Amino acid sequence: MKSCFKPVHLLWIVFFSLHSLVSCGQNDARQPNTKKIYSMAASSHKQLDTATFAEGCFWCTEAFFQQLEGVVEVIPGYTGGHVPNPTYEMVCSGTTGHAEACNIIYDPEKISYEELLKAFWYSHDPTQLNRQGNDIGTQYRSAIFYHNETQRRLAEEYKKRLDASGAWDKPIVTTIEPFTVFYPAEDYHRDYYNRHPDQPYCQFVIRPKLEKFEKVFKDKLKTHS
Template identity: 45%
Template sequence: MKIARFPFLALILLTSASCQPKNTPTKSVLVEKELVEHVQINPEELQKYETAYFASGCFWCVEAVFESVKGVKEVYSGYAGGTEVNPTYEQVAYGRTRHAEAVEVYYDPELISFTQLVQVFFGSHDPTSLNRQGPDRGAQYRSIAFYENDAQKKVITDYVLLLESKNVYDLPIVTEVKEFDTFYKAEEYHQDFEKRNPNNSYIRNVSVPRLNRFKENFKSYLKEEAH
């Protein structure tokens, strides 16, 4: 599959908004009136699905991308890749931990494969950008493809080699291929943030354009309602 080269650096010029928190005592001020209620799914129902974990910048954007993909049942925003226990948004977003903003993807392997999710991951962000994605800078926004077993690791590494052999990107891929350890679910107000906050400046200027670029290049991967 040919992955289109997106003008990611243009995102910097669009807005000064950022996924990073402002110097405020509480993050609740970031959340507008909830227009979309987060649907709680019974954990037992999710047990029948497989999981995949990725980090590729602000998790608001990444969650929205994977939720648009057919075969994906649920996506949670959270933190992974570090060693600190029970990190908070403020700690991660200010670079006070070794975690990255990440997503937990529950998917039906009969409808979408792990290989296809890896394609979605690489095709929806810039894997050549070190510790940065769009206007967000810092190791907490680095690119990581997590694997839970040797088979998943091979899928990721083989796909990286394929991308490199086809010269899809002008710069070297810097994505970390990392064994999955623990995922810490983010605070509730981060879940479905794009749906809940359509008028947020970051969502309008960064997240939605990123999602739309993905949709344009992966039409066959989309849920019917995402078209």
């Protein structure tokens, strides 16, 4: 299987052309649910914006995007389905229509939506239909949920150019859908990789991908004192 980390140079070409224009479900920590509908008004900072991406297990997505300068918060949750107030177990059943996704709250003065798209395309294999590696099911599909017309246009243009570039041997199956409602995941999913670095999925799935991600985006990473 072609690694999602190989076509780096093509991702950069597409990005600059646009700019100029073990499984996640095997969780052994069961804690009480704290369900609520995420409101886009949760952030009172007028200059912040939100991107919503689904690219497999949301533990991975959160770990990647937390590293980027300009990203203020990453919220794992569920979106794109038809069942209100879903639980993790419901979503894992594959019957709710929801995808594991992340709301990425970011400062557009520090990182652009185009740069977030580049990180999205890089950090998973968008040619795998309803799966990422051993995580299989519609809840692990590749999807972009756009919040406005500009995000829709940029996502569709990026996908079109990236597909035409031949970065992958197979067509990109990522869907581009309007954002509707986002349900934050249970509290035990928040900041999962940082809190459970020795958990097998974190060790053997997330960590190797994160190390590659950090090398590619080394100039965009947060500085830690």
